[in-house]
Amino acid sequence: MTIGNHIPEDDLVLFALQLLPEDRMRQATIHVETCETCRSEIAKLQGDLVAYSMTADIVAPPPEARERVLRQVAKEPKPVLPPDPEPVPVAVVDPPERTDRLRRSTDRPERVDRTSAEPVFATRQRRGFQVEAAEEDEREKPRRPSRVPWVLAWTGWAVAAGCSFVAGLQFHQRQQIQSTIAAQQAKLDDVTKQSAHAQDILATLTAANAMQVTLHSTADVKPGTQTATAMAAYLADKGALVFIATHLDPAPIGKTYELWLMPADGRNPMPAGMFKPDAQGRARVMMPQLPTGIDAKGFGVTMENEGGADVPTLPVLLAGT
């Protein structure tokens, strides 16, 4: 099962996939718990599996599924944990007998200002548990009522329970409303962003002063084949660019197409976005971040290593002025 105390590489993959037979899975689990090397390799493999998961066609779940999940979540309220206590400015003066003890054991100041304050309850808690708990108990004892009519005690509990129930109900309803508002707000933000983006694209495509350029393939045209072509619409004053290409060949592994803007003043070509065509050979670059006010004399497309280049690598595959 293991080689030199480690799980064989091929089995590590099956472990990550949870496809090892049960007995070997159990053995491997025990080993992995104590073996940093194998655990690290499995973590990498899980990272690979995450990337592979992304190859599934992305489908949005039906809206009812969301309601179902959130309804179920609402049905399973959690015990509400106390929020992290806010530091509160509080002057704590220890009783004389206790202060003397504390002074001997710690350097804690008598007064706690806001910057160094611990939460009130934490301070009390610490004192309660760490400093003379027995003394505390002794002091508390006389304060306890010796006899309390049980009816009164139970009434108090009942009132408290009733209040808690109402407060819980209100809290729950408020959470539900907030949840709905947050989800709607998130959707609205998305739609607003998409709408603004679409408007920018439309404005670039239809602007009277937009530079419209058709890019043609520089390769020899083979008879009976469709050559790659592209269209760029560019607004120099806004630095807005829309680029659409068709009939592109797939980019080889590790390579990417890169679009270049050729400034009119003769400066070096500027990178204007990387792209890879889809299965139909179509690709687009929408509103890349370009500086404003750069007049262009044309555009070109090259093939670059993944990640892009600072200067174009010849040959230029598509060009247009």
Added chain:
Amino acid sequence: MNSRVEGPVIHGGTTQDGQLLDRVRRGDEQAMAVLYERYSKIVYSVALRVLRDSASAEDVLQDVFLGVWRRPESFISARGSLGGWLAVVARNRSIDMLRRKRPSLQVEEVYLASPFDLADEAERNILMQRARAVIMHLPLEQRKTLEMAYFDGLTHSEIAEITGDPLGTVKTRIRNALLSLRKELET
């Protein structure tokens, strides 16, 4: 240089997953709704790909998110990206359902090292495009073997039986396919 769809755009500014999980731990349903909006597509898509049935995929979706609600501490930041963790958990739960197995004990014990921030939609889209491109260019037998293991949940013995390949070859193909994916995505 950056383009909205194809270029390497990295958006930030969203509430961190860790903060949301902390709020979930405190019973904040609103935080749960945000996590759902962020990751339900990934979880549902992976489940649908494995199960090929929308009703079952919805069951897994609910199961996974209720798991987060009930045990947000199952995921700790040391385990890497929450989105990635959810994707892997969704796949594992789906395979369990497919094989009519009891949920794997270690289904949530997934530690992953992934450089990708799946909370960011743009980065998610880029990863999706790049991963698909790499997989499309893998040798056919590697691609099919990995698909059978990951999305169909077939063991190496079952794959070997179906394809007629030796067991060792099947294991090596799965591993090589994943390593190719890692190598290409690292460049």
